[in-house]
Amino acid sequence: MTDLLAASATPSVSTAAPIDQERRIVTAVPGPKSRALHERRLAVVPPGVSSALPVYIDRAHGAILVDVDGNQFIDLGAGIGVTTIGHTNQAVVEAAAAQLHNVTHTLFTITPYESYVRVAELLAEHTPGDHAKKSVLVNSGAEAVENGVKIARKHTGRNGIAVLEHAYHGRTNLTMAMNFKASPYSTGFGPFAGDVYRAPNSYPYHDGLSGTDAARQTTSYLEKTVGATDLACLVVEPIQGEGGFMVPADGYLTALQEWCTANGIVFIADEIQSGMARTGKYWASEHFGLVPDMILSAKGIAGGLPLAAVTGRAEIMDSAQPGGLGGTFGGNPVSAAAAIAVFEQIEANDLLAEGARIGATLTKALLDLQQLYPIIGDVRGIGAMVAIELVLPGTKEPNADAVKFLADYAAQRGVLLLTAGTYGNVLRFLPSLALGDDLLLDALGVIADGFAAL
Ligand code: PLZ
Numbered sequence: 001m002t003d004l005l006a007a008s009a010t011p012s013v014s015t016a017a018p019i020d021q022e023r024r025i026v027t028a029v030p031g032p033k034s035r036a037l038h039e040r041r042l043a044v045v046p047p048g049v050s051s052a053l054p055v056y057i058d059r060a061h062g063a064i065l066v067d068v069d070g071n072q073f074i075d076l077g078a079g080i081g082v083t084t085i086g087h088t089n090q091a092v093v094e095a096a097a098a099q100l101h102n103v104t105h106t107l108f109t110i111t112p113y114e115s116y117v118r119v120a121e122l123l124a125e126h127t128p129g130d131h132a133k134k135s136v137l138v139n140s141g142a143e144a145v146e147n148g149v150k151i152a153r154k155h156t157g158r159n160g161i162a163v164l165e166h167a168y169h170g171r172t173n174l175t176m177a178m179n180f181k182a183s184p185y186s187t188g189f190g191p192f193a194g195d196v197y198r199a200p201n202s203y204p205y206h207d208g209l210s211g212t213d214a215a216r217q218t219t220s221y222l223e224k225t226v227g228a229t230d231l232a233c234l235v236v237e238p239i240q241g242e243g244g245f246m247v248p249a250d251g252y253l254t255a256l257q258e259w260c261t262a263n264g265i266v267f268i269a270d271e272i273q274s275g276m277a278r279t280g281k282y283w284a285s286e287h288f289g290l291v292p293d294m295i296l297s298a299k300g301i302a303g304g305l306p307l308a309a310v311t312g313r314a315e316i317m318d319s320a321q322p323g324g325l326g327g328t329f330g331g332n333p334v335s336a337a338a339a340i341a342v343f344e345q346i347e348a349n350d351l352l353a354e355g356a357r358i359g360a361t362l363t364k365a366l367l368d369l370q371q372l373y374p375i376i377g378d379v380r381g382i383g384a385m386v387a388i389e390l391v392l393p394g395t396k397e398p399n400a401d402a403v404k405f406l407a408d409y410a411a412q413r414g415v416l417l418l419t420a421g422t423y424g425n426v427l428r429f430l431p432s433l434a435l436g437d438d439l440l441l442d443a444l445g446v447i448a449d450g451f452a453a454l
Contacts, residue, residue, distance in 0.1 A: 019061040021439055023414040023446075024072040030055045031069025052418070053411050060087035063435035065416065073411075074443045077418040078432045081241070081273045081385075084300035085345050086434025092303035092341045099337035106333070108137070109326040115336035119301075122343045123311040126282045129291040132314035137307060137331030141272035141298035142170025144308040145235065147325060148294050149174065151310065152233035152266035155319035160231040162222050162265070164201035166243030166422050169235065169270060178235065180243065181422050197226045201240070202248035205378040205389060206396060211251030218252075219259045228263035233294075238284040241273030244421035245387035245428055247380050253288045260293075266316060268294040272308070276300035277346050277433065279383035280355035287382055303342045307335035354433035355383035361437050362386045362429050365444045373451045375399055384435075387420060387428040398423035402454060409450035415443045 030038065030053075037056045055067040063086060065073045078084060085092070099115070108116050120135040127133060136151075138144055149161055161178065163169065169178040171185065177192035179185050186192065199221045200207075202214035209217065222231065238253060240246045260267040269292035274284035276297060285292055293316055298308030306329075310317075345351060359382055366388055370376040377391035390399040403419050406427060410417045420426040431440070
């Protein structure tokens with residue numbers, strides 16, 4: 001009889017061979033093994049799920065991805081801002097592995113456990129403002145957005161949701177309606193949720209407006225098209241992610257928050273991409289002096305395991321009735337254990353300083369490159385969240401072809417670079433904080449060569 005209860009007394013973490021933190025290309029990209037896997041995938045995975053770079057990853061550590069053909073890529077995307085403290089961070093791996101051996105699931109809304117509570121304590125401690133805060137844990141960024149909106153509606157008794165141009169909030173039905181860009185996110189997937197109102201944002205490179213003027217444009221648009229008294233919440237990415245890393249003009253976000261407060265509208269910061277130590281502070285909101293009523297987090301908070309959170313003022317979070325919030329896997333014990341380890345790593349290793357270091361190196365190199373290549377219209381971002389917007393010579397018109405060329409050029413040489421922007425004309429740098437300056441400069445050298453080849 002198979003003994004399903006056989007257990008090893010001492011949980012052990014398998015230790016794969018260490019990965020040198022270096023770029024190494026040994027086959028064509030994608031290589032033969034990746035191509036073979038891709039053939040299998042095409043038969044069983046629909047094209048709606050696409051892959052930017054179909055090299056199949058076997059292992060990863062720090063800032064390096066190793067594919068099944070043995071190619072090593074410098075990862076400047078971190079799985080779109082997820083492995084913020086580095087791939088397979090040892091403390092995270094150990095915490096998750098130990099938790100796997102203890103208990104993998106109970107469902108917090110049936111029988112709770114400490115790690116959920118601890119994550120909520122850490123979020124309360126490390127988010128802006130010293131007011132009382134509470135958190136709900138869920139599985140994905142989109143689910144955090146959905147829950148933030150649910151709670152804001154219950155709290156205010158209003159329906160309207162305000163969002164900004166160029167925003168991205170997810171792929172669920174409500175969040176599709178909140179996104180700016182239709183294709184590929186929502187084309188043909190309607191009908192969509194109603195009561196979503198989209199206002200102009202602050203986009204200094206294109207609108208040239210001061211923060212005050214841009215905020216007046218946003219709020220007067222909402223006052224005219226909805227009316228402040230019908231709005232439950234305004235959901236804002238302090239630095240827009242998929243939209244292209246727009247850093248709003250000085251004073252824009254605080255003016256929006258003041259307007260929300262004056263009108264009883266819940267101010268929600270979607271920090272799913274910008275948060276969790278990426279910008280050199282825990283939250284991008286802190287760079288702008290914001291104290292959001294609610295912060296949405298996901299991606300980086302659990303070091304690669306699925307976890308997301310809605311953290312908000314206790315009196316707002318307490319509005320939802322008992323049983324009104326939850327979900328089977330929300331705040332899963334393994335993800336929660338990983339999240340605790342991520343917070344501990346940030347504190348123990350002063351990882352906020354790494355965000356600032358990467359930002360300084362990146363920004364300087366990219367500004368130097370801009371001197372040589374004026375098709376780099378704008379260099380913007382904070383910390384390990386920096387982008388360049390590429391334009392047609394002598395204009396501010398989008399240059400998506402150059403972005404495609406550069407991303408492909410870099411990939412062929414072992415640098416994984418993400419694109420972004422409503423018009424596909426932004427290259428974004430969203431590396432893990434484990435990326436050393438040597439590796440970063442090596443990657444930037446490849447990108448400089450790409451510009452020369454363009
Ligand atoms: N809010 C600000 O950046 C996710 C999308 C990847 P989920 N961005 C990456 C893709 O193409 O699906 C994101 C975000 C902001 C919400 C989300 C949604 O987070 O965890 O993907 O649901």
